[in-house]
Amino acid sequence: MTTAGLDVGGTKVAGVALARRDGDGAAREGADRILARIHRPHAIAGPDSLVDALEGAVRDLDAQLAAVGEPPIEAVGLAIAAWLTRDREVVTWAAHLGVRDFALRAALSARLGMPVTIDNDANGYLVGEAELGAARGAHSSILIALGTGVGGAYVADDRPLIGAHGLAGELGHVTVDEHGPICSCTARGCIESYAGGNALARDAASVEAAVALAPDGRPTAEHLAAAARAGDAAALALMERAGWAVAAGLRRLLPAFDPEVVVLGGRVLLECTDLLLPVIERELAAHAPLQGVPQPRRLVLAELGGLSAAVGGAVLAERAGRAEAAR
Incomplete structure (x- = not known):
């Protein structure tokens, strides 16, 4: 078939x-x-x-x-x-x-x-x-995908978690700071409010170097990343904050789900891996949950584009x- x-x-x-x-x-x-x-x-x-x-x-x-x-x-x-x-x-x-x-x-x-x-x-x-991709062979995995927003999912033994109302796996709406920016879901301080493409575009509007890179004066996450790569301190700080938010969310999710594999994906993350992944790995290493318990797991990038x-x-x-x- x-x-x-x-x-x-x-x-x-x-x-x-x-x-x-x-x-x-x-x-x-x-x-x-x-x-x-x-x-x-x-x-x-x-x-x-x-x-x-x-x-x-x-x-x-x-x-x-x-x-x-x-x-x-x-x-x-x-x-x-x-x-x-x-x-x-x-x-x-x-x-x-x-x-x-x-x-x-x-x-x-x-x-x-x-x-x-x-x-x-x-x-x-x-x-x-x-x-077919980065989590093949794993019995359990979670996904954090940075796109326009931040998507998430949990799969165990080939079955996605659905939840009582069909809304399980909204990992992008895990709160990392109750006093943080307002999210698209109207709550404050979700991962998405820091690291989603729309959130990064919102933040880029306050960075002169990113605005200068946008032909229409309306910068996107890509313009913010380009400014960060060029060494702009404000852009670097915002990309650092986005990586911190993803890691802070994972610190809450890892003890809850105990996944074998964590897949990081989505257009924004995969296009900004050089800026975001080192921050995520550093923050997780510095603040690992359940530090007294062996936690063999893999942090991997999505492979199927x-x-x-x-x-x-x-x-x-x-x-x-x-x-x-x-x-």
């Missing part, structure tokens, strides 16, 4: 077609299982345009498969930047997509005529890294198909 995995964020749709490991013909392993891929911007604004965009992505992947003689897609897994009901049937709120209280799984399944599985994008990201969540969506669809077949 070939499954499609789609990752829908605030500005882009990424997708892959994934072959089963035990499919027909020669066994495929690792990245060889990815038969086709797409990555493109979107202008989704509401439920109808969301379903249209997702259908178009699946049709494009199917066309790529047909062109190389591969079998068509039989099931779809979607990793979406949204809050979902616990049963993963309904998008309760997707702020960047203009979608609220929409029964997406049923609507997309009816449009495509095939089974659809849905989870949030952070869970998909970590499932993808656990299957922009395909992590799409791969995870495809894997979740494949697993759902196996579970259904076993009933």
Whole structure:
């Protein structure tokens, strides 16, 4: 069976077609299982345009498969930047997509005529890294992903933690300072309020060197990082603070979850690894939780780039198909 995995964020749709490991013909392993891929911007604004965009992505992947003689897609897994009901049937709120209280799984399944599985994008990201990327072989892992905001997930024995209301794994909203900046969730001092892309862009507006690098005078996290690399003291201090916030959050999360692997990912972190990772490692070494207890674990960078969540969506669809077949 070939499954499609789609990752829908605030500005882009990424997708892959994934072959089963035990499919027909020669066994495929690792990245060889990815038969086709797409990555493109979107202008989704509401439920109808969301379903249209997702259908178009699946049709494009199917066309790529047909062109190389591969079998068509039989099931779809979607990793979406949204809050979902616990049963993963309904998008309760997707702020960047203009979608609220929409029964997406049923609507997309009816449009495509095939089974659809849905989870949030952070869970998909970590499932993808656990299957083909940095967390492969681990029995438990957590994810901190710095993007526009800060995503998080916890996977143990191949299963993402969902929680009582479908909202577990919002690790970016762990509080590291009750008197810190106001977060997008309206609380103060979340990891996201220091280290998310929007937070770094907010802070960059007060750094002259970062403003000077922005053609329109509105700096982003990338401009702040460039100013820091050029030696600007204010920019360096803000990047240091972002790294501190991630480490402070991990100091709270590690005793709670005891993961075998910690995956650090997301566009902002992976593009600013040189500035952030040394701070995170230094802070964790200086303030390790449970210091009297041996804690063999790995702090690793995500390996699949922009395909992590799409791969995870495809894997979740494949697993759902196996579970259904076993009933």
